[in-house]
Structure formats: C-alpha cells, structure tokens
Amino acid sequence: MAGTFSQVYIHIVFAVKARQSLIDPAWEEEVYMYISGIIRNKEQKLLCINGMPDHIHILIGMKPNCCISDLVREVKKSSNDFINQKQFLKLRFQWQEGYGVFSHSHSSLDNVIVYIKNQKEHHKKQSFKEEYKDLLNAFQIDYKDEYLFDWVEPE
Template sequence: MSTYTQFLYQLVFGRKDHLPFISAKNKDILFGYVAGVLKKKSCHYYIVGGTCNHIHIITHIHPSVCLAYLIKDIKEASHVLILRERSLFSGFPGWQVGYSGFTYHISLKESLIKYVMNQEEHHKTVSFKEELIILLNEHDVDYKEEYLFT
C-alpha cells in the first residue's frame, strides 16, 4: 500500500534575543530561502511569513521527514544565509533553541494562510510572547512561562 498523509503544521520560532531583525528589505530573501529548504525536504509549504522577530510556517510535512530535524535544517540553512547576507541582517545572534509546532485540520488552511499574511497588523496589538501563549493554550500544550523564550 502507498502512504497517504495530511499533516498541516504551523511552525513558529524566533530570534534568540527576540529583537527585531526581519524588515521590508530582507523578509522576501529570508522567507523565500526557508521555502526553498521546505521544498528540498519534499514538504509542501503554503506560506512562510512573520514579523520583525519571528517566523511562521504553514506547511504539509512529508511523512519521511522528522519535524525536529526539519526545524534544525531550516534554522541551520537560514543562519548560513543570514551570515552570508550580513549587511541585510545585522547583529543576528542566532535562532532561539526551541520551536512551537501545531497541527490543524486541512479545512483551516486558508484561515492559517491569512493569519500569517496579517502578522504585521496582528502584532500592532499583540506581542510575540502573548501570541505564543495564546497558541499554546488553544492547543492545550503544557508549558512553563519561564522557559518560553530561552
């Protein structure tokens, strides 16, 4: 029998010190590069976006791909890009150690894409930390607040 899956994920991670580094002049380069890593891993990405200090990825993960390794590969590859394009990404200390991953029913794909597209507007009233806590609570994920941004 062939393998048939539908794993729709929202993946979220940010800069180690949570300071702004994604801007209008570098976001297309960074988001496009991350999309390329996803394609290379046979994952179908729907959108890569975010705001000044973190990234959201909406993707279908290929069944042969381990989520933790995918995140590791995305962070490593994008870090190399950021170092190479230093003039566009000044003072980048690296990505935070962890990440958040949430699964969704495929029927929510369009609303997730809109959510990521509207990140800049969303973060005019909600901080990254507040957003992450909301997502964790919506998905019944146990967490300790003191470890969220380590």
C-alpha cells in the same frame, strides 16, 4: 512509499535569539524565499510563510517520513548561515533555541493562511509573547514560563 496516504499540516513558529527585532523588511522576503527552498529541497510543501522582525511563522504540508525536529533544525541552521553570509546585519544573527509546532486540519487551512499572511496587522494589537501563549493555550500544550523563549521586554 506505495500505498501510503497522508494529510498532515504543521504550523511552525520560532523567534530571533533574545527575541530581538532584527529581521528587516528590506530583506525578509529574500530570507522567506531561501527558507522556501530549504523546505522544497526536503520534499515538503510550503503553504505559507510570514513573520515579524522578531519571529517567523511557517505552514507546511508534511509527508509522513519527515521528522519535524530535523526539518526545523535545518531551516534554522541554513537560514541563520544565509543571513550571516549575506551580511544583512552588522552583528551576528541567530535564531533562538526552541520552537512551537501546531497541527491543523485541512478545513482550517484557509484561516491559518490568512492568520499568517496578516502577521503585521495582527501584531498591531497583540505582542508575540501574548500570541505565542495564546497558541500554546489554544492547543492545550502545558508549558512553564521559564522554558518559553527569552523575552526582551520593551522599556
């Protein structure tokens, strides 16, 4: 669009169905590369992607003509199909319904990228449930526990 200028940075978080720890380090990088391709094909700019066996974080520079829900739906659907077609797991893989989306300023990008890159270290100290609730609270997003992800608690 001529004459249209924007600077929109979006941090997307979503989880494996039932928050199962199914994303194996042996193939997670291949999934991240696949998701990167989806985002590029949708003409968005991937800034960072990383996660844990039970969830994923994606930071993008988003164009104003992008619909976040359409992008997330496509990323989840296509990567879900990719994981199943590659038969990385014996069981059927599926992302959980829902996701979190958080906007960031340009000045905070370096900190967000470091945060996403350091997920494995971060989660030695904090669970995903605590992290997700902290994000919701930090961005002052009203929520009810019963509408958050289905949490599988360790026994």
